[in-house]
Amino acid sequence: MLKRLSLLCAIVIAGCTSGKSNNPDSTAAASAGLTGAGSTFINPIMTHWASEYPKDGGISINYQSVGSGAGINNLIDHTVDFAGSDAPMNADELARAKAPVIHVPAVIGAVCVGYNVNGVSTGLKLSSQVIADIFLGKIQYWNDKAIASANAGVKLPHEKIFTAHRSDGSGTTAIFTDYLSKVSPEWKSKVGQGKTVSWPEGGLGGKGNAGVAEILKQHANSIGYVELAYAAQNNIAYASVQNAAGNFVAPSSESAAAAAEAFPMPDNMTAMITNTSAAQGYPITGFTWLITYKDGPKADAVKKFIAWATTKGQADCKALYYAPIPQSVAAAVAAQLGTSSAAK
Amino acid sequence: MAVHVSWAATGLSAPQRIMALEEITLMLEPRPRFGLGAVLGKRPHRGDRIYRGVLTAAAISVLIIIVGLLLELVFGSRQSISTFGLRFFSDSKWDPNGQHFGALPFILGTLYSSFWALVIALPISLLTAIFLAEIAPTSRTMRWVERPVSFMVELLAAIPSVVYGLWGVLVLQPWLVKYVEGPIAKGPLSALPIFGDTANGYDMLAASLILAIMILPYITAVSRDLLRAIPRTVREGSYALGATRWETIKGVVLPYARAGIIGAVMLGFGRALGETMAVTMVIGNAPIFKTSLFSSGYTLASVIANELAEASGLYRSALIEIGLCLFLITLIVNGGAKLLIFYTAKDLNATGGKV
Numbered sequence: 001m002l003k004r005l006s007l008l009c010a011i012v013i014a015g016c017t018s019g020k021s022n023n024p025d026s027t028a029a030a031s032a033g034l035t036g037a038g039s040t041f042i043n044p045i046m047t048h049w050a051s052e053y054p055k056d057g058g059i060s061i062n063y064q065s066v067g068s069g070a071g072i073n074n075l076i077d078h079t080v081d082f083a084g085s086d087a088p089m090n091a092d093e094l095a096r097a098k099a100p101v102i103h104v105p106a107v108i109g110a111v112c113v114g115y116n117v118n119g120v121s122t123g124l125k126l127s128s129q130v131i132a133d134i135f136l137g138k139i140q141y142w143n144d145k146a147i148a149s150a151n152a153g154v155k156l157p158h159e160k161i162f163t164a165h166r167s168d169g170s171g172t173t174a175i176f177t178d179y180l181s182k183v184s185p186e187w188k189s190k191v192g193q194g195k196t197v198s199w200p201e202g203g204l205g206g207k208g209n210a211g212v213a214e215i216l217k218q219h220a221n222s223i224g225y226v227e228l229a230y231a232a233q234n235n236i237a238y239a240s241v242q243n244a245a246g247n248f249v250a251p252s253s254e255s256a257a258a259a260a261e262a263f264p265m266p267d268n269m270t271a272m273i274t275n276t277s278a279a280q281g282y283p284i285t286g287f288t289w290l291i292t293y294k295d296g297p298k299a300d301a302v303k304k305f306i307a308w309a310t311t312k313g314q315a316d317c318k319a320l321y322y323a324p325i326p327q328s329v330a331a332a333v334a335a336q337l338g339t340s341s342a343a344k
Numbered sequence: 345m346a347v348h349v350s351w352a353a354t355g356l357s358a359p360q361r362i363m364a365l366e367e368i369t370l371m372l373e374p375r376p377r378f379g380l381g382a383v384l385g386k387r388p389h390r391g392d393r394i395y396r397g398v399l400t401a402a403a404i405s406v407l408i409i410i411v412g413l414l415l416e417l418v419f420g421s422r423q424s425i426s427t428f429g430l431r432f433f434s435d436s437k438w439d440p441n442g443q444h445f446g447a448l449p450f451i452l453g454t455l456y457s458s459f460w461a462l463v464i465a466l467p468i469s470l471l472t473a474i475f476l477a478e479i480a481p482t483s484r485t486m487r488w489v490e491r492p493v494s495f496m497v498e499l500l501a502a503i504p505s506v507v508y509g510l511w512g513v514l515v516l517q518p519w520l521v522k523y524v525e526g527p528i529a530k531g532p533l534s535a536l537p538i539f540g541d542t543a544n545g546y547d548m549l550a551a552s553l554i555l556a557i558m559i560l561p562y563i564t565a566v567s568r569d570l571l572r573a574i575p576r577t578v579r580e581g582s583y584a585l586g587a588t589r590w591e592t593i594k595g596v597v598l599p600y601a602r603a604g605i606i607g608a609v610m611l612g613f614g615r616a617l618g619e620t621m622a623v624t625m626v627i628g629n630a631p632i633f634k635t636s637l638f639s640s641g642y643t644l645a646s647v648i649a650n651e652l653a654e655a656s657g658l659y660r661s662a663l664i665e666i667g668l669c670l671f672l673i674t675l676i677v678n679g680g681a682k683l684l685i686f687y688t689a690k691d692l693n694a695t696g697g698k699v
Binding site for chain 1: 437438439440441442513517518542544545546624625628629630631632640642646649650651652653654655656657659
């Protein structure tokens, strides 16, 4: 049954591509469209791209924000043409995919450390060690010396800190814990890095960015990590975080882009870009990748869309609180897309 | 043309007359199409056969679905079962990073939150049902209340659980923190094991309260219908013996409906066990179990909803085994309810309904 269905799909696709070669504007080609699934993090800009790309002469895009892991599973099962993911595919997933895939960084996101502390409406500064110790439960009160020493002149209350984290598996958690694992050996050994981790006791789990944002809004003396877009749109105060160069940097499109520039791009483009060495780079950042098969019936159409998204599509990043991929990465992406199509 | 029967002319005594009437009624009834009549002689009509076939297929499909579900769950969780064995049910460490999975905090959290939901909902539901079935219909002043209240109770069941969750996060939790948990945590009651821990609103208490509101309409509506179905003669008998209204409700009506009410309670409990969305939004989602109502927890349904999308391999298998756990617990609860109903019904028959 499944086989027959996929055969049918293949025929339909073949029909569409042949139609396309005859007449690029044919409705048959446009109606074929591309489907993608995955990361909820990238969904706002993906929705935007889905409405802009056809206006710019592209085919229709249908993206389902089901979560990075689910998106990758869909790609492996060939039920979608591309996946969006906040974490690169792991060895197990690559093995299951059987055919070679390409990862293309599409946007950069910053994960900000949001807080709700009475009397501290803005401008809290946190060092990497302090963030790790708060989430490990070692720093229990807001007026702890470790926090106060970086925030001279800020009146911190003697109140217990509530930590909030994502209860659902999430790329945001992967970026945040990747950062903490890099800056704190204790974090690395006790908790580690992943989309879902075993949180130290006492933290509250909220479902989705919205769930964590809600905890932060409702509870005084709380701290948690959310995507920059959520914090900005919900008026949640967020901290400047001390980067590897020692500077306290606030999360923004610019500081996230600066962070990415400091990393050399590996051939498979799956770099984790937390704890940057860039002086003005925000340290808790990560790529969101678009992943697709290197070859296949729709590979060219997908690559064409990705090429558009990583060039023209980048213009709308900042309005949606993403950072555009820096020039160096864009060049690598173009080379990647170019070489793979040339090899074909 | 009418036939006039004069009883006097037949010369039958009163009991004989009744038997004669019954015989006539039987003769007038259409021939049986199902059951004994159908088995003994007449071939059923073709339409009847199709009808029966469809009914049988519908009934069997339920069985197939349940068995299929169970097999699928066992198949999906085979990796986890072979890795952890029975330890899965007694281990309280849930660490996706370390590939170490134990379901105990989720099992206890599910049972604990549902238990407290029942403790809160049961008295309210039962009293409401008694009011709706016994008090309101016979009271001249309160009569008008019956319909709107009945309607509202049923409306409670129609509200989607995510709406309860929203209400829980936006209204219930801040209120609890300010007026219930805060004062209790500062007062002497905090020494009790059920009131210790931090009072931040994301906890068992909030989850249990929301669950209580969600199962309330089920217990109320079923109990109300049960009470209404009790024959008038039962109550009238009690009144005739000189019992007051309260004595009648307590001694006759409630025992009469006891088996059904236990069924209603179990229905509510079962629903509380599987409720996902609203609980996930307020319980705090921490894989730990403490007896304190002010402590965060986690339930079986919540952890699946939260983590399945990003899980793969052994992790995914463990989550499916969590689903199996939930399935088995529901099965045990339902089986227990059946047993309980069986024994209470037997007890009732033996004593003829204790008065």
